[in-house]
Amino acid sequence: MNETSLYALLRPLRILVLGYGNVTQAFLPLLVSRSEWLGRELGIHPLISGIGTRSGGFFVHPTGITPEQLAQKTEARTWFASQSMQVRDATAFIQAGRSAGTSLLLELTTLQPRDGEPALTHIRTALQHGMDVITANKGPVAHAQNALQALARQRDVQFRFESTVMDGLPLINLAQFTLQAVEIRAFRALLNTTSGLVLSMLEQGFTLEQAILKAQQLGVAESDPWYDLDGWDAVMKTTILANNLLDAHITPAMVEREGIRDITSEDIFAAALSGAPLRLVSSASRVRGMVTASVRPQPIKADDILHVAKGTTSVISLDTEAMGTITLVEHEPLVLQTAYGVLSDLITIFRQKRST
Amino acid sequence: MNETSLYALLRPLRILVLGYGNVTQAFLPLLVSRSEWLGRELGIHPLISGIGTRSGGFFVHPTGITPEQLAQKTEARTWFASQSMQVRDATAFIQAGRSAGTSLLLELTTLQPRDGEPALTHIRTALQHGMDVITANKGPVAHAQNALQALARQRDVQFRFESTVMDGLPLINLAQFTLQAVEIRAFRALLNTTSGLVLSMLEQGFTLEQAILKAQQLGVAESDPWYDLDGWDAVMKTTILANNLLDAHITPAMVEREGIRDITSEDIFAAALSGAPLRLVSSASRVRGMVTASVRPQPIKADDILHVAKGTTSVISLDTEAMGTITLVEHEPLVLQTAYGVLSDLITIFRQKRST
Numbered sequence: 001m002n003e004t005s006l007y008a009l010l011r012p013l014r015i016l017v018l019g020y021g022n023v024t025q026a027f028l029p030l031l032v033s034r035s036e037w038l039g040r041e042l043g044i045h046p047l048i049s050g051i052g053t054r055s056g057g058f059f060v061h062p063t064g065i066t067p068e069q070l071a072q073k074t075e076a077r078t079w080f081a082s083q084s085m086q087v088r089d090a091t092a093f094i095q096a097g098r099s100a101g102t103s104l105l106l107e108l109t110t111l112q113p114r115d116g117e118p119a120l121t122h123i124r125t126a127l128q129h130g131m132d133v134i135t136a137n138k139g140p141v142a143h144a145q146n147a148l149q150a151l152a153r154q155r156d157v158q159f160r161f162e163s164t165v166m167d168g169l170p171l172i173n174l175a176q177f178t179l180q181a182v183e184i185r186a187f188r189a190l191l192n193t194t195s196g197l198v199l200s201m202l203e204q205g206f207t208l209e210q211a212i213l214k215a216q217q218l219g220v221a222e223s224d225p226w227y228d229l230d231g232w233d234a235v236m237k238t239t240i241l242a243n244n245l246l247d248a249h250i251t252p253a254m255v256e257r258e259g260i261r262d263i264t265s266e267d268i269f270a271a272a273l274s275g276a277p278l279r280l281v282s283s284a285s286r287v288r289g290m291v292t293a294s295v296r297p298q299p300i301k302a303d304d305i306l307h308v309a310k311g312t313t314s315v316i317s318l319d320t321e322a323m324g325t326i327t328l329v330e331h332e333p334l335v336l337q338t339a340y341g342v343l344s345d346l347i348t349i350f351r352q353k354r355s356t
Numbered sequence: 357m358n359e360t361s362l363y364a365l366l367r368p369l370r371i372l373v374l375g376y377g378n379v380t381q382a383f384l385p386l387l388v389s390r391s392e393w394l395g396r397e398l399g400i401h402p403l404i405s406g407i408g409t410r411s412g413g414f415f416v417h418p419t420g421i422t423p424e425q426l427a428q429k430t431e432a433r434t435w436f437a438s439q440s441m442q443v444r445d446a447t448a449f450i451q452a453g454r455s456a457g458t459s460l461l462l463e464l465t466t467l468q469p470r471d472g473e474p475a476l477t478h479i480r481t482a483l484q485h486g487m488d489v490i491t492a493n494k495g496p497v498a499h500a501q502n503a504l505q506a507l508a509r510q511r512d513v514q515f516r517f518e519s520t521v522m523d524g525l526p527l528i529n530l531a532q533f534t535l536q537a538v539e540i541r542a543f544r545a546l547l548n549t550t551s552g553l554v555l556s557m558l559e560q561g562f563t564l565e566q567a568i569l570k571a572q573q574l575g576v577a578e579s580d581p582w583y584d585l586d587g588w589d590a591v592m593k594t595t596i597l598a599n600n601l602l603d604a605h606i607t608p609a610m611v612e613r614e615g616i617r618d619i620t621s622e623d624i625f626a627a628a629l630s631g632a633p634l635r636l637v638s639s640a641s642r643v644r645g646m647v648t649a650s651v652r653p654q655p656i657k658a659d660d661i662l663h664v665a666k667g668t669t670s671v672i673s674l675d676t677e678a679m680g681t682i683t684l685v686e687h688e689p690l691v692l693q694t695a696y697g698v699l700s701d702l703i704t705i706f707r708q709k710r711s712t
């Protein structure tokens with residue numbers, strides 16, 4: 001059988017993409033590089049049937065463009081728009097995409113932490129239209145995971161979000177697929193890169209402005225760095241992990257939060273000199289059925305496993321009931337790791353479909 | 357519906373157990389504690405239909421005994437024998453078990469490293485009889501995984517061995533279920549606890565005899581401690597990981613091996629004093645399609661992630677293509693963690709069955 005006829009046997013997977021930032025731009029070439037794998041292992045070939053952004057508009061293509069074609073264009077988004085039909089807004093985008101046979105929405109817009117909007121509405125709309133949804137956006141998951149998953153179950157579709165915490169490191173999937181029948185009782189983690197980088201630069205005598213600038217240059221800081229430094233990013237991640245690893249039902253408002261805003265340079269120097277530098281620790285634990293969670297600066301001694309997180313490295317240590325303590329370290333991730341998290345969700349969705 | 361009638365809806369899972377050492381004795385109570393979970397999630401209730409050991413004989417029960425009943429006896433194995441029919445040898449044991457409706461063999465005998473026998477024959481016989489097999493025994497996996505898996509596929513059954521490396525830490529499953537479509541290019545790991553313990557005690561001025569005694573008291577050393585110290589245990593684990601994480605096809609003889617036998621106390625002290633103590637490092641990497649693997653003593657600097665492995669803690673660092681570097685640490689595992697690895701294989705087998 002020649003290549004063309006093999007290709008014809010594959011099922012098209014039409015994808016809508018909301019957001020065209022770093023993650024989307026890393027995801028599209030990753031999808032190209034996994035094209036052969038997706039065909040061989042899952043029997044699908046992906047097509048991009050829509051790209052939408054708030055600033056650039058919402059565009060839907062009637063049959064879908066292969067990621068390979070897109071990857072050949074220097075201005076891929078503009079070129080895609082030129083081939084497509086523009087629609088009014090995100091809701092019209094999802095409806096038009098659904099009519100064109102799209103079954104998957106990637107919600108990759110940037111975070112709006114207060115209430116997770118407008119991503120939350122995008123996700124709800126897509127699920128209501130019977131589409132699977134993958135998001136890398138912490139907001140909607142931290143604020144409304146339960147409601148969104150109930151909706152997904154009702155419509156017999158999936159809602160996945162592996163890349164919201166520690167990028168593509170399999171953390172949600174670890175609990176779901178490989179640590180079955182084991183209770184995770186607690187975790188401690190360093191999940192916010194910006195605060196770690198800023199604290200370590202302050203220890204070295206740099207100013208706060210220099211430290212923030214560095215984190216922004218590395219592309220790890222949120223557009224408002226205080227979102228990181230006041231602990232909000234860590235709160236969102238802690239909420240998601242508590243709900244998914246510890247089976248809690250909490251919202252971000254229930255996580256005790258203390259950022260690094262009020263720590264003095266004296267405190268920072270003294271802690272570092274004593275060998276136990278301050279870092280923004282996320283933790284949660286279940287005690288007599290109740291899960292409590294917090295984000296706060298804590299001294300990290302040299303013999304603490306969290307001490308391994310240098311630079312942009314993140315770490316989580318799980319205290320489990322039958323498997324003792326397990327630690328996972330993600331060393332200096334780049335945006336490719338976040339994009340892989342999205343791909344791994346896509347793969348999981350199709351593996352699960354095949355198994356039901 | 358009352359409890360009795362619910363129980364009647366569950367499918368019996370009859371299990372043969374070969375070997376009655378630490379792992380089996382930790383597995384049986386674990387199975388009791390997971391009884392409700394297995395019923396609810398997988399719709400099965402386990403029954404022990406045979407226990408066999410070389411020294412104590414091979415016993416098969418016609419209908420199977422619940423783990424709960426067994427757990428109530430102080431001399432569980434003797435009591436089981438008194439309720440059962442004795443058969444000649446392991447082959448007769450497997451045949452009689454199969455006739456009594458057993459579908460799963462747990463091969464938990466102790467390791468014979470040279471050729472993996474007699475465990476290898478046990479496993480082959482059970483697979484040939486159409487039984488799923490789980491083993492915690494490195495020998496047969498390191499020596500004959502390919503042949504055994506081919507046989508399993510042919511008989512439409514499964515052969516799993518998560519607990520052969522780093523106990524129940526999901527390493528084989530991580531690669532199979534949560535790091536899909538990602539090439540693991542290399543790994544470095546400290547997998548042999550005895551050599552690490554012995555080296556650290558030699559650094560503190562203890563004699564080799566004292567160090568070996570301590571490892572034996574902790575229950576981590578193989579019956580012949582030189583099997584650990586000459587690197588054979590690490591070679592078996594390295595072979596299994598290279599074949600399963602790096603998709604290699606190697607046998608233990610193809611792993612370059614250098615144990616700690618020939619290291620002088622001077623070398624050990626000097627390395628420790630310089631801040632980079634010697635440890636027995638397992639590593640493998642794929643270069644231009646070829647996988648090479650080795651086990652040898654190497655200095656571990658303070659900024660090396662392997663440095664986190666103190667005491668009986670083990671660590672592995674994976675160098676991947678799309679997910680960068682990921683490290684997993686298992687902190688001071690006990691035999692319960694090995695038993696959990698066996699349970700997690702049992703769960704995976706039933707999840708997989710349900711999905712086909």
